[in-house]
Amino acid sequence: MKFADLHLHTNLSDGTFTPEELVAQAQKHELACIALTDHDTVEGCARAAAACGPAGIEFIPGTELTAEHDDIEVHLLGYFLDTHNELLLAEIARFQAVRKQRIYEMVARINELGLPLQAETVFTLANCESPGRPHVARALVKERMVRNLDEAFERFLKKGRPAWVPKSKMSAREGVDLIHQAGGLAVMAHPGLNRTDDIIPALVAAGLDGIECFHSKHSNTLSKRYLAMAEQFGLLVTGGSDCHGFSKIRPLIGSVKIPYELVEKLKAKVAEKQRSGTSGHE
Ligand code: AMP
Ligand code: ZN
Ligand code: FE
Ligand code: FE
Numbered sequence: 001m002k003f004a005d006l007h008l009h010t011n012l013s014d015g016t017f018t019p020e021e022l023v024a025q026a027q028k029h030e031l032a033c034i035a036l037t038d039h040d041t042v043e044g045c046a047r048a049a050a051a052c053g054p055a056g057i058e059f060i061p062g063t064e065l066t067a068e069h070d071d072i073e074v075h076l077l078g079y080f081l082d083t084h085n086e087l088l089l090a091e092i093a094r095f096q097a098v099r100k101q102r103i104y105e106m107v108a109r110i111n112e113l114g115l116p117l118q119a120e121t122v123f124t125l126a127n128c129e130s131p132g133r134p135h136v137a138r139a140l141v142k143e144r145m146v147r148n149l150d151e152a153f154e155r156f157l158k159k160g161r162p163a164w165v166p167k168s169k170m171s172a173r174e175g176v177d178l179i180h181q182a183g184g185l186a187v188m189a190h191p192g193l194n195r196t197d198d199i200i201p202a203l204v205a206a207g208l209d210g211i212e213c214f215h216s217k218h219s220n221t222l223s224k225r226y227l228a229m230a231e232q233f234g235l236l237v238t239g240g241s242d243c244h245g246f247s248k249i250r251p252l253i254g255s256v257k258i259p260y261e262l263v264e265k266l267k268a269k270v271a272e273k274q275r276s277g278t279s280g281h282e
Contacts, residue, residue: 007240
């Protein structure tokens, strides 16, 4: 049996592995295929693809976009993207600018609370174009202003906490269109984590291709629930660990392995879209 993990992060967003380290981990876990899905970037894809070649691992270039529908946050995974697509890169640059501005705002709030954290500390630590809350949390730990990442989120960064700053997001429809025009498939990430059930029909109407039924934070019950929804709405099924690198116990990579057959179904859909001319690759 061949297996895949289609939800992985590196240090080009808020993961800790380099693309090369991630591929070494994939090899260790005997994965036949991986997709890189860093937040609001495709920057790590070239390096991951280069490392996958000699490792004999099939690579799918991807990303994870933060979008919203009816005030509900939804994460959209894009797969088989043309990572040179101009509109995709322009939009990604815009979201990255929003992310950087948000870091300054979160740091200002933390300063108002009496902690002298500097934005530069966060940016230096993040060392990427797509900084986010995990980098602020790591900077707080580094400066010994909190004991650990959980404390940083609980005291400051979680939604509703004093240093939480809402992020302006694209609509889910815009996200699906952006992925499609870059030749990709659009998949709803971890539906069990975002309370997104009510908006699934609207996203299907917007052209959603698939749904992430298997995820490290989905129970068996949740996986079954979304498998049934995939069937009901005619959506492709995906899955992945959402590994962000080193964590408390062990990295999540290897904890979710989906059968390679599911990747074949994704590839068949991409090929079908290319044939019918509805994809960006023309
Ligand atoms: P951002 O995109 O900047 O809003 O950051 C979101 C990321 O922060 C998610 O992808 C998670 O990796 C991480 N995250 C969100 N909530 C928590 C939490 N309570 N504890 C630890 N990490 C979290
Ligand atoms: Zn993340
Ligand atoms: Fe996510
Ligand atoms: Fe993720």
